[in-house]
Amino acid sequence: MTVGAAAPQVTLPHGGQLRGLWDHGVRVFRGVPYAQAPRGALRFAAPAPALPWSDLRDATTFAPMAPQLARTARADAPMLGGEDCLAVNVWAPPSKSGAGLPVLVWVHGGGFFRGSASEPLYDGASFARRGLVFVSLQYRLGMDGFMHFEGEDDGAPANRGLLDQIAALQWVQDHIHAWGGDPAQVTVFGQSAGAGALACLLGMPASRGLFQRVILQSPSVACQTLDEAAAIRRAVASLVGVAPGRPALASAPIGSVLHAVHRLAADPSLRVRHGIGGRNFFPLRPVVDGQVLAAPPLQAIRQQWMAQPPDLQVLVGCNVDEMRLYHVPGGAIDRVTEVQALAFAQDVGLSTEAVRACRALLPPAQQTPGELLSALQSDFYYRVPAQRIAALASEWAQSAHRYEFGWASPQWQGRLGAAHAVELPFVFGNLHTTQGQEFTGVAPPANLAQAMHQSWASFARQGDPGWARYGGDTPWVQHFNTASRCEIHSEPARFNLWQGIL
Secondary structure, eight states: OOTTOOOOEEEOTTSOEEEOEEETTEEEEEEEESBOOOOGGGTTSOOOBOOOOSSEEEOOSOOOOOSBOOTTOOTTOOOBSOSOOOEEEEEEOSOOTTOOEEEEEEEOOSTTTSOOTTOGGGOOHHHHTTTOEEEEEOOOOHHHHHOOOTTOTTTSOSOHHHHHHHHHHHHHHHHGGGGTEEEEEEEEEEETHHHHHHHHHHTOGGGTTSOSEEEEESOOOOOBOHHHHHHHHHHHHHHHTSOSSHHHHHHSOHHHHHHHHHHHHHOHHHHHHTTOOTTOSSSOOOBOOSSSSOSOHHHHHHHHHHHSOOSOEEEEEEETTTTHHHHSGGGGGGTOOHHHHHHHHHHHTOOHHHHHHHHHHSOGGGOSHHHHHHHHHHIIIIIHHHHHHHHHHHHHSSEEEEEEEOOOBOTTTTTSBSOTTTTHHHHHTOTTSHHHHHHHOSOOOHHHHHHHHHHHHHHHHHSOOSSOOBOSSOBEEEEESSSOEEEEOOOOGGGGGGTTTO
């Protein structure tokens, strides 16, 4: 906090005021509601705008995270978070209203059933010190945000978590000028499920005009069909011990529901026993319901952009060893069987011949079933979608930039590699955080953080991260590593195996 400085305040368009705090020259406002708490009759409804107020309200404390369990929760673990979770946090330079600063909006990941905007890793002060207004948002997760109640959409629209994000972005349009932000210079960015959610938004007409730039880090675009969503709902209800309809699930103790979802996420064999295919790595995801989400994201993006090319600049990328985050800690990569690897391939539509071809393209030491499954899942969930979105953006959007993160983390005896999420502490410039060091170890390269953080800020300011654009004839890709480089990229031969699937 700045010594001797009065607490910063802002006045919102409806006349209500907020009191924040100072963090080394940056104004911070936490837990600002953009929608009413989704409880009672609003629990499964579309987000309702936050009610205005006329007094001065404290904004120094984060809102609760969406209800969830800790990543390593045991059977008796308590629920984290609470219902009053639909809030944003704002970090801003000491500028006045109407200063016209670029805005950067963060959508956290977490498999659509965990995560929060209040994690120290996502502190936005470093971006604010670069002259940006940084906003992080929360949205409903798990059953409340993404379970599909077929035939009951009158009171529970599909993909409520996506509708929350639309509402939060509309709030940014209506309110961010109070912090000096320019609503015509909004960049949204997210990682994993957060990037996947944004990919969904790109194919939704309701998102038009809410942002001008988008950064997708390891976009997870695998969505559920109506049949898959029904299987998930039945599985959760069975584990909770109630009927698989909205009234029974809504009446069930929320802790019991959270534990059911957590068990399904942690145990592939349990998913199989409940008829959930291997394509659904996490149990709850956006659903292609035909209304909120008219088609799978890649298809919806193509249809929307062909019909009306967007006034949009796109930065998208992935990590080299994405799925090692899930297979290396705990040693699962060494326990995977050939049957499991082939079952996943079959479930996503990859032929036996294609699996053989993928294995042959891997280094000899990485042709084990665990390494093969990790490679297949890395490509299916993250790497190929990133390439497909870059190709669509290069054809239809204003501009496309692409990156690949290849710095190999020394964690887990060096086996973690450039795994999923390892880039996050570098992007945020938050290498010192506990979670950041869980990904990177205690001595990550500071120059890499400087380069990535600066590139993201530069893209938010002017649509140019500092390297050449990605295009059909000139597919320039920035490779982030200890010694980064930008070069014309030749796609891995195994990407061709996904033609017709992704």
